[in-house]
């Protein structure tokens with residue numbers, strides 16, 4: 001399958017890094033279209049010490065990308081801006097309240113907002129990993145609007161019951177949950193077994 005992954009300027013760049021690494025290693029995935037928003041670059045620098053858009057993928061993946069292609073958020077003529085491109089779905093990870101607002105209201109004024117709009121109109125899975133706290137009523141309304149249009153609101157809330165030893169492991173397990181939701185159960189993902 002082909003997937004689109006967008007990163008926006010909300011806190012939680014490490015979640016996206018772990019998802020991109022997992023998708024690069026996943027044989028079921030043919031191509032990943034990766035779109036960083038302009039403002040995500042600021043957060044990437046703050047949180048991961050990764051600066052600039054040049055060589056961004058290699059810095060995030062820790063190796064040259066084999067199947068992930070970086071697209072510019074200002075390129076509204078990119079492949080994923082059209083419903084004719086065979087994308088299996090889109091993940092926005094993390095999703096800022098600004099990008100949530102654009103998607104919820106169908107602005108389609110950037111590649112991320114347009115690709116999300118296309119994903120919804122084509123009735124494909126759209127996963128919005130929102131991150132903000134606390135939420136105001138505008139945020140809540142935009143989440144409801146997006147969910148009503150077919151998106152899944154998948155907040156960046158990692159699990160603790162798997163006892164992660166550091167933030168990378170916590171982020172990896174969260175990314176595993178997101179990918180499982182889109183049909184890509186990951187090897188090594190923690191699965192709660194209960195008391196058997």
Ligand SMILES: Cc1cc2nc3c(=O)[nH]c(=O)nc-3n(C[C@H](O)[C@H](O)[C@H](O)COP(=O)(O)O)c2cc1C
Nearest residue numbers: 008009010011037039040046096097098099131132
């Ligand atoms: C370090 C940092 C952390 C931020 N964290 C959040 C956040 O968790 N959620 C959010 O909605 N915005 C957050 N912002 C603000 C967004 O980056 C800002 O609203 C931006 O306009 C979003 O643009 P984008 O959606 O195009 O990426 C943060 C900004 C910075 C610099």
